[in-house]
Amino acid sequence: MSAPRAExxxxxxxxxxxxxxxxxxxxxxxxxxLPVMVVVHIPPDRRSLLAELFQAKCRVIVMExxxxxxxxxxxxxxxxxxxxxxIEHDRTLSLSSDEPVLFSRPSIDVLFExxxxxxGDALVAIVLTGANDDGAKxxxxxxxxxxxxxxxxxxxxxxxxxxxxAIDLCPVARVMPLAAIAAYLLEV
Amino acid sequence: MNGDPGSEKVEDxxxxxxxxxxxxxxxxxxxxxxxxxxxxxxxxxxxxxxFPTFSAMQESLLRDPALLPRLLGYLTVQVSEMFxxxxxxxxxxxxxxPHLRTYPSLKVWVAGCSTGEELxxxxxxxxxxxxxxxxxxxxTDINQDALHAAEAGIFGVDRIPLFTENHxxxxxxxxxxxxxxxxxxxxxxxxxxxxxxxxxxxxxxxxAVFGEMQLISCRNVMIYFDRALQDRALGLFRDSLAxxxxxxxxxxxxxxxxxxxxxxxxxxxxxxxxxxxxE
Numbered sequence: 001m002s003a004p005r006a007e008x009x010x011x012x013x014x015x016x017x018x019x020x021x022x023x024x025x026x027x028x029x030x031x032x033x034l035p036v037m038v039v040v041h042i043p044p045d046r047r048s049l050l051a052e053l054f055q056a057k058c059r060v061i062v063m064e065x066x067x068x069x070x071x072x073x074x075x076x077x078x079x080x081x082x083x084x085x086x087i088e089h090d091r092t093l094s095l096s097s098d099e100p101v102l103f104s105r106p107s108i109d110v111l112f113e114x115x116x117x118x119x120g121d122a123l124v125a126i127v128l129t130g131a132n133d134d135g136a137k138x139x140x141x142x143x144x145x146x147x148x149x150x151x152x153x154x155x156x157x158x159x160x161x162x163x164x165x166a167i168d169l170c171p172v173a174r175v176m177p178l179a180a181i182a183a184y185l186l187e188v
Numbered sequence: 189m190n191g192d193p194g195s196e197k198v199e200d201x202x203x204x205x206x207x208x209x210x211x212x213x214x215x216x217x218x219x220x221x222x223x224x225x226x227x228x229x230x231x232x233x234x235x236x237x238x239f240p241t242f243s244a245m246q247e248s249l250l251r252d253p254a255l256l257p258r259l260l261g262y263l264t265v266q267v268s269e270m271f272x273x274x275x276x277x278x279x280x281x282x283x284x285x286p287h288l289r290t291y292p293s294l295k296v297w298v299a300g301c302s303t304g305e306e307l308x309x310x311x312x313x314x315x316x317x318x319x320x321x322x323x324x325x326x327x328t329d330i331n332q333d334a335l336h337a338a339e340a341g342i343f344g345v346d347r348i349p350l351f352t353e354n355h356x357x358x359x360x361x362x363x364x365x366x367x368x369x370x371x372x373x374x375x376x377x378x379x380x381x382x383x384x385x386x387x388x389x390x391x392x393x394x395x396a397v398f399g400e401m402q403l404i405s406c407r408n409v410m411i412y413f414d415r416a417l418q419d420r421a422l423g424l425f426r427d428s429l430a431x432x433x434x435x436x437x438x439x440x441x442x443x444x445x446x447x448x449x450x451x452x453x454x455x456x457x458x459x460x461x462x463x464x465x466x467e
Contacts, residue, residue, distance in 0.1 A: 064440075065440075066440060066442055066444070066445075067410075067411045067440055067441055067442070068415050068418065068445045069445065070445075080439075080440050083411075083440055084225075086222075086224035086225060086228075087224060088222060088223060088224050088414075089223060089224075092415070094222045094224050094225060094411065095411045095440050096222075096225040096411060096412065097266060097267075097268070097408045097411070097438075098225060098228070098229070099267060110228065113228070114224040114227075114228070117224070117227070118224070
């Protein structure tokens, strides 16, 4: 494969996210060489338990993103409830309280667009199950910057709308089931 | 980042020059804002204001001062809630207020008050706790329109159910409806709540220390700053706090990555309430 070395992975998931992520994140080895930033749609008024939940299941470090945090490899960062998560050029995380995008905060588009800007062609973006079309525009930005796009097979997803929207907007995205996405990350 | 010619994307160059132009011409300094968010807002502004490029926007902006407030609307206005994160206000009420009671007079600074949601929340909390009479609030922002809105204290009636629920969860001792009157789809907050409030144009980027505060609340403002600017603002807070004064930040903000971390001690850690260390 002639693709440039990947430097980071971004993942977006909504309805059915827990199960889908459980097929991917626990498969990552402790010394996974890349950072993984994840947006899951969660209600704003709830303290997110995602980081604690996955830390118990994963070998990589799992945490909730903090503002200005330097990004480390082998670490999974979840966007906190009620904040957008963005990536800065200097490889730090930023949070924002800007308005929801497509009714969502955190928004997958916001994460993907800023990550595409920061990492360019060294980014792997993954859209998983979900019932809206957040992530499609962001994935297009990733592809336009030369990054790689993976989408969960809509038929295999708990909710197929989000993967379908991403495929519609990014026909070059590779469409694969969860197990293949997990295997792809081990090779990346 | 702008060291090697050709290494910076054209759009990034344009944004850098635009922010430089805004500063040189109008003295609003966004040059040290966290780039990812401001870029997003600027793109939105460019689209809505109908400019093909940032360079075109810059040219108009330099010659047409009327464009500035419209742009500032995109760059600075934060939509907040009253009693956002009720547990923060509960912690102020239960853990900070007992200390504040020991002072004969109090100064509270709401830095980056935007349209006033946080200010009114604190004013109501202080009234409920019987501290209002001895307190002066300083509510500051760089956006004049936002300050005027804060001073007016008028909010959409559709936001009241959320504000009411937040207020209740924060341990409110009265009914929020005691503090406003509703008419024509809007509510106006009781003007006596701003009896002791000084509204003022103040920039955390370019302006100086505000004196001897017992409490500074600055929530979800510094997340828009880059790290150097955060350090400047935190230095300003350190120097503006009275001995053992309190600093409250947003739920996901932390002093961990700041060079001023040592000047503050955790007071209510999970709510990001800090106390100025005794020196």
